[in-house]
Amino acid sequence: MDAAPRLPVDRLLDDPGTRIIVCCGAGGVGKTTTAAALGVRAAERGRKVVVLTIDPARRLAQSMGIDSLDNTPRRVKGVGGADGGELHAMMLDMKRTFDEIVEGHADAERAEAILANPFYQSLSAGFAGTQEYMAMEKLGQLRARDDWDLIVVDTPPSRSALDFLDAPKRLGSFLDGKFIRVLMAPAKVGGRAGMKFLNVGMSLMTGTLSKLMGASLLKDVQTFVAAMDTMFGGFRTRADATFRLLQAPGTAFLVVAAPEPDALREAAYFVQRLAAEDMPLAGLVLNRVHGSGADQLSAERALAAAENLEEGGIVDQESGNAGLRDSAAEADGAGADAADAGADASVDASTDADVDEITAGLLRLHAERMQVIAREQRTRDRFTSLHPEVAVAEVAALPGDVHDLAGLRAIGERLAAGVPAGA
Numbered sequence: 001m002d003a004a005p006r007l008p009v010d011r012l013l014d015d016p017g018t019r020i021i022v023c024c025g026a027g028g029v030g031k032t033t034t035a036a037a038l039g040v041r042a043a044e045r046g047r048k049v050v051v052l053t054i055d056p057a058r059r060l061a062q063s064m065g066i067d068s069l070d071n072t073p074r075r076v077k078g079v080g081g082a083d084g085g086e087l088h089a090m091m092l093d094m095k096r097t098f099d100e101i102v103e104g105h106a107d108a109e110r111a112e113a114i115l116a117n118p119f120y121q122s123l124s125a126g127f128a129g130t131q132e133y134m135a136m137e138k139l140g141q142l143r144a145r146d147d148w149d150l151i152v153v154d155t156p157p158s159r160s161a162l163d164f165l166d167a168p169k170r171l172g173s174f175l176d177g178k179f180i181r182v183l184m185a186p187a188k189v190g191g192r193a194g195m196k197f198l199n200v201g202m203s204l205m206t207g208t209l210s211k212l213m214g215a216s217l218l219k220d221v222q223t224f225v226a227a228m229d230t231m232f233g234g235f236r237t238r239a240d241a242t243f244r245l246l247q248a249p250g251t252a253f254l255v256v257a258a259p260e261p262d263a264l265r266e267a268a269y270f271v272q273r274l275a276a277e278d279m280p281l282a283g284l285v286l287n288r289v290h291g292s293g294a295d296q297l298s299a300e301r302a303l304a305a306a307e308n309l310e311e312g313g314i315v316d317q318e319s320g321n322a323g324l325r326d327s328a329a330e331a332d333g334a335g336a337d338a339a340d341a342g343a344d345a346s347v348d349a350s351t352d353a354d355v356d357e358i359t360a361g362l363l364r365l366h367a368e369r370m371q372v373i374a375r376e377q378r379t380r381d382r383f384t385s386l387h388p389e390v391a392v393a394e395v396a397a398l399p400g401d402v403h404d405l406a407g408l409r410a411i412g413e414r415l416a417a418g419v420p421a422g423a
Contacts, residue, residue: 033063048149053091063402064405066089076088094134098134306360309356395414
């Protein structure tokens with residue numbers, strides 16, 4: 001199997017033409033850590049970077065020594081270089097972002113009515129697709145400000161990798177769709193004609209909707225729609241603009257995965273979808289890859305040696321030699337010395353048995369590690385056979401979680417190296 005091309009991470013970070021890096025993939029594969037590590041490394045190589053995370057665990061703030069992240073970028077102390085690099089970090093507050101859109105596109109009276117509307121409050125806090133849509137809104141806002149020369153985006157932990165691309169369009173379509181237009185129609189027709197239209201043309205539909213949604217909710221929705229009338233077209237327009245921004249040459253997508261079948265299957269779907277949408281894929285970051293500095297000892301040989309030690313086979317000869325030495329001492333007539341030698345031999349035999357047990361355990365651990373490495377290699381080979389053109393950077397599995405800047409720098413070094421330590 002030919003090796004996949006290596007992903008040149010430092011070249012990507014150093015390129016002034018790279019303005020946006022989007023880290024995407026399945027949940028739980030290290031997207032947040034990867035995004036933070038890329039941000040730290042880029043800042044210390046002279047870029048002015050902001051990292052936008054949507055991770056609910058908020059590990060990014062802890063890793064960067066910030067008490068809390070919110071919807072405003074905050075400077076990360078202790079990161080930067082002599083050539084002007086800076087790192088800022090923020091966490092998406094989707095409701096606050098939605099509020100900012102309303103406040104920025106409606107007069108004060110209408111904005112107040114929208115923000116107080118119960119349906120709007122539910123929509124902005126947890127409607128399906130809102131988080132992904134607002135992530136794209138915030139990305140568009142950051143890019144428009146032009147305060148940073150690199151934006152690193154940690155995408156939402158969606159159930160499916162495709163949600164990140166689909167949800168903004170779905171929400172934009174909903175807010176600009178036929179259902180909203182139908183609800184908006186009575187408000188657009190004034191006077192008696194409007195009442196006649198409502199009574200004749202809408203009574204059946206509104207009666208049905210009242211049964212499905214409840215009269216109170218339907219009223220909240222209609223009030224919300226009337227207040228948002230002038231803003232609906234903007235949602236679709238901004239969603240389309242951000243989608244085009246993601247397709248632009250200055251954007252680079254990094255698909256993040258672990259060397260596990262489910263994660264790489266999701267990564268393969270994402271690679272195909274990005275290609276279908278003409279979005280620029282930089283490569284695959286493969287986290288938590290296992291390696292060994294003793295891979296010349298196969299799992300089979302290690303297991304055989306462990307079994308030999310545990311069963312007292314040919315590998316274990318020391319207690320037998322000790323017995324021969326004891327017999328020779330007795331033949332020389334040294335009774336007292338023979339007794340001491342016998343005691344020493346017993347201690348040596350006990351020590352040797354402990355050493356053998358520990359050695360056998362280590363051999364079995366090594367065999368397990370080699371089996372994991374072989375399984376991961378087969379999984380990577382399947383992905384590479386499907387997508388031989390995708391560049392890959394492998395990051396060694398660490399013994400614990402990354403919880404500080406030193407850990408993020410270590411991840412950045414492994415990303416730049418592109419291969420796991422010890423492999």
